[in-house]
Structures are given as structure tokens and as C-alpha cells.
Amino acid sequence: MIEFDLGYFKKVAEDIFRCDSPTGYTKNVIDLIKNYIDSFGYESRILHNGALEVFIKGEDSSKVVATSAHCDTLGLMVRSIKSNGKLALTALGGPITPTLDGEYCVIYTRDGRKYTGTILSTSPAAHVYKDANSKSRNIDELEVRLDEKVFSKEDVEKLGIQNGDIVCYDTKFMITDSGFLKTRFIDDKASVVILLMLLKYTSDHHLKFKHDTKIYFVVYEEVGHGASMVDKNISEFVTLDMGCVGLDLAGNEYAVSICAKDSGGPYDYELTTRLINLAKENGLTYTVDIFPFYGSDIGAASRAGVDFKGALIGSGVSASHGMERTHIKGIENTLKLIYAYLVK
């Protein structure tokens, strides 16, 4: 069984989590991932929509199996520039917007400039606004205060900022001594790191994959159509994405969640059962769950007309799409399950 290399995990996680990659602005993170893949000696290509496809010849070529993680995250875009020099926002994907109040952010202009700012409520000062506490924090009541001397829309335009510019908020990445990965965008960058750890291990140890295998680093998952571009010839597809935690769900931050059903309906019965059995046989900590408000790349590939068996596994993530957290144990259990499925 694959060993979990904590030092390597920390290094790769820091690299991947520090690279801003909101959905629609993923070139930098894909280039970063491709560098890792190249260094492991695996063949890969960047697809037209920006995703990365890795191809690995397996011991058996009678079928092609696939796995994926999505490297696009939630984020924001400039909706308009206000007459007072603040930036109105639109969301990329579905962040819990009240958690954004007070976050530091970076604005990326299309001509390559970068500016910093802070996301604030439109009633941001306790000494001035009666509703500073009670005002809704939905996206229309949040705005960016730029760290530039600007008083008008024209001042902002002179900086090269325009509608449609990308706004990224601070991930606050950290790994605690108690083993928690505490950062935004564990969904789904933890899975990106897991796949890189898997490929480093199989490359270092010259291990063979069971079947011909395609590994996708998907973009546009957060807006629903991520894995619509996967190879039509795949017959099985186990995607790695976050496990849900809360209410009556069994999932937790220390286990690999195996999803039986999400908003799009049930996952493949036989493949899901096979993954449960693999988790059992390998002594992994796992849970089987229903994800109530959830869609995944399995749904995207199915809707694109691919004929395959689909399943979903992933480490349990607390406070998803808000201030997320998981534990290294959950990541380790997920790594071991995808290893058992693909390699041995």
C-alpha cells in the first residue's frame, strides 16, 4: 500500500493552494500541475478548454478507466466600477458570501497588472452605518475597497481595471500541528494534491497501473460543465471531490467519503460497491453517504453523453464553500482508496 509522505504533501499543498485559480482563470495552476506531471515522466496534454489530461498505459489495455480532480475554485469577478471607486462583484461558482466580508483580495487585470484590496460590506463602518451588523452579506452588498488612491470610476479605470477582471480572495492556507489542513478551496485542491502524490509515488517506484488510465485535472467544475470533455472511450470514472460533513451525514474530516447519491441521483451501484469493498479490504476509514446539495464531474460527463460507470470519493470537508477544513487522515484515506482502485 502507498505510504503517505507528509513532508511531500506539505510542499505540494503549499504550491497548489497558493496559486490562484478561480473557475475561468486556471491557466497558471494547470501549468504548475503540468510541470509536476512532466517531472514524474508521464505523458499529458492541455485540452482546448484548459483542462489537463494525463495518459498512462496500464497492464491491461482492454479498458480505459479514469479519475479526476478539479483545480478550478470559487472566486469573484468585477461586475462594475462604482462612481465612488469601489468595485461591485459577481460570484464565480457558489461561495458562502457572508464569509467573504473582511477578506483580503487580489484583482488581476487583463493586461497583467495586480492590485490588492479588501472585500467589505457596503455598510462597513460601525461608527457610520446603523446596519453595519445587520446588513445582508449577499454578493450585491459586498464590494472591493482598493488599496489605491481612487475617488471615482475614472481613477479606477486609469489603473487598467475593467468589468470582467478576476478577483481572488486569500485562501489563508495552513496546516496545523494537530494535522488539520485549514484553508479555502480544499474543494477540490486537496484532491489535486492527492493525485500528484499518487503519481509521484507510482513514478518513483515504477509501479504499473491496472488498466489504461486517464487522469484529468478539470477546470469549470464549479460552474457545472467541468468533465464534459473527458474521453468518450472511458468505461469507468472515479472522480475525487470533497466529501460532505454536517447534519445527519456520516462523513467526517478523518475518513474518505464514498458518495452513493447526490443531487443528480445515484452513482453506479457496482462500482460504488467495489470501492466500499476495497476500503474494507485495505482497512481504510470510510463512510458511505448521500450528498444533499451537490453535483460532480460524474454528472457533467454523463450529461455530455459518455457511457461509463461513475463513482465519487473524497476526504470529508467541514464548512464547504466557506472557511473549509479537513484532516490529513481524510486525505490519506482518500489517497489509499484511489491507489487501491487504480494500482493495486
Ligand SMILES: [Zn+2]
Ligand atoms: Zn468540488
